[in-house]
Amino acid sequence: LRRNVWAVANSTSSWMEDFQMWVQTEQGAHWDTTNAKVVPGEFYRLLRQYASTATGPRAAWQHIDNIRWKADGSGLTASRIGFFIVGAVNSDGEDAVDAMDNLRAELDGVAFPWAFSFVFWEAYKLIIQEIT
Secondary structure: OOOOOOEOOOOOEOHHHHHHHHHHHHOHHHEEOOOOEEOOOOHHHHHHHHHOOOOOOOOHHHOHHHEEEOOOOOOEEEEOOEOOEOHHHHOOHHHHHHHHHHHHHHOOOOOOOOOOOHHHHHHHHHHHHHHO
């Protein structure tokens, strides 16, 4: 997402990136350097521990509203990662549709990009299909 042409550079606010950095720096023994990820079996335990941190530049309190736990605490039901979309997409319906479709294609199977403005961009998409 950081390299996507429709995402504003350095606008991403990612709990996952901050969590991974926290694990690397604070919990190094639980970081798989070969595969660049949390050691299997430790993800949710460490995420719960991270969620209780309240200090530092990567403190979880910045992301607490972006993580939704299952009722039994065994995993996540949803999460959110924020970013800004390049402003030029607001001036032209085709650019808006291209941005929306590009973001959805890039994150297909991983996440579903959504923003309130996509409601209108979906309408643009239908109009473009109808007039071409």
